[in-house]
Amino acid sequence: MEKYCVLVGAAKLEEKITLPKNRFVIAADGGYAQLLQQGIQPDMVIGDFDSLGYVPNHPNIVRHPAEKDDTDMMLAARIGLEQGYKEFLIYGGLGGRWDHSYANMQVLSFLAVNGAKGILMDQEVRMCAIYNDTIYFDESYKGMISAFAASSTASGVTLKGLKYELDHATLSHCVPLGTSNEFLGKPCSISVEEGVLLIMWQKQENDENAEKILNL
Numbered sequence: 001m002e003k004y005c006v007l008v009g010a011a012k013l014e015e016k017i018t019l020p021k022n023r024f025v026i027a028a029d030g031g032y033a034q035l036l037q038q039g040i041q042p043d044m045v046i047g048d049f050d051s052l053g054y055v056p057n058h059p060n061i062v063r064h065p066a067e068k069d070d071t072d073m074m075l076a077a078r079i080g081l082e083q084g085y086k087e088f089l090i091y092g093g094l095g096g097r098w099d100h101s102y103a104n105m106q107v108l109s110f111l112a113v114n115g116a117k118g119i120l121m122d123q124e125v126r127m128c129a130i131y132n133d134t135i136y137f138d139e140s141y142k143g144m145i146s147a148f149a150a151s152s153t154a155s156g157v158t159l160k161g162l163k164y165e166l167d168h169a170t171l172s173h174c175v176p177l178g179t180s181n182e183f184l185g186k187p188c189s190i191s192v193e194e195g196v197l198l199i200m201w202q203k204q205e206n207d208e209n210a211e212k213i214l215n216l
Contacts, residue, residue: 005085007076008035008042009092010051011100014123017091026080028072031092032056046079047072071103074110081114088118095122105129109150109196127200134191135199137183143202147171147178147190156193161186171197 004023010030017038019025027035029047046062049055051072055063064075073093080088088111093104104120108129111118120127128135129150137145145162149171159166163182171177183201190199 003085003087005080005083005088007031007073007080007088007090007093009073009090009100009104010034011092011094011096013038013092014095015121020089023089024080024083024085026076028076028092031072032058034092044079046075071100071107073100073104073107077107077111077118081111081116086116088116090118090120093120093122094125094127105150105198108198112196122203124203125200126203127198129196129198130190130192131196132192132194134189136187136189137201139186141183141188141201141204142185143183143204145181145183145190145199145201146176147181148176148198149173149178150196150198152195154192154195154197156191157197158191159188161188162190168193171195 004020006019006023006025007028008031009028013034017040025040025042027042027045029049030051032042032045032052035042044060044062045056045058048064048068062079077088090104094101105127108118108120108127112129112131118128152173153170155170157166157169157171159181161184163184190197
């Protein structure tokens with residue numbers, strides 16, 4: 001089975017999609033058009049197709065009614081998990097409608113609490129969520145990084161090797177304590193003992209390699 005699951009949504013892409021070698025690509029509704037514009041054929045297309053405006057002629061379609069509980073991106077994430085994937089790259093999930101951007105941040109939390117890792121890819125920022133876990137960055141990372149509680153509280157939060165460090169702190173979803181930290185050009189880590197952290201950092205010159213990003 002392919003190692004990586006790549007989800008592509010309808011938000012306008014300003015950058016080229018970089019696919020890992022071993023991947024399964026799911027287009028979520030309007031993400032199908034985004035992929036075709038870059039000459040990529042997805043392995044599966046899902047959604048209600050209200051964004052796309054038509055049902056594509058594709059051999060592997062999962063169609064859902066417009067009135068549903070999940071967003072198309074969440075449906076794609078669920079399918080990826082059901083098929084056994086643990087590492088997800090998400091394109092076309094930020095920008096456009098603010099509610100959809102926020103919903104896709106929640107998809108990151110959903111993946112994290114289900115034992116998977118997802119990275120939201122954007123022209124200027126990368127985002128992921130960790131649940132009772134640690135994420136590591138090597139010395140090549142530069143610029144800003146922030147960490148926010150995505151659950152009501154995130155306890156045992158430890159930041160090492162960043163400009164502002166924490167030692168077993170408790171973050172609240174009501175207080176943005178983790179905003180605007182900085183890489184120092186040395187290995188660093190962010191960990192949480194109980195809860196979900198949403199982590200976002202500046203896109204790096206060297207992070208076009210999808211495998212490297214997912215192996216943080």
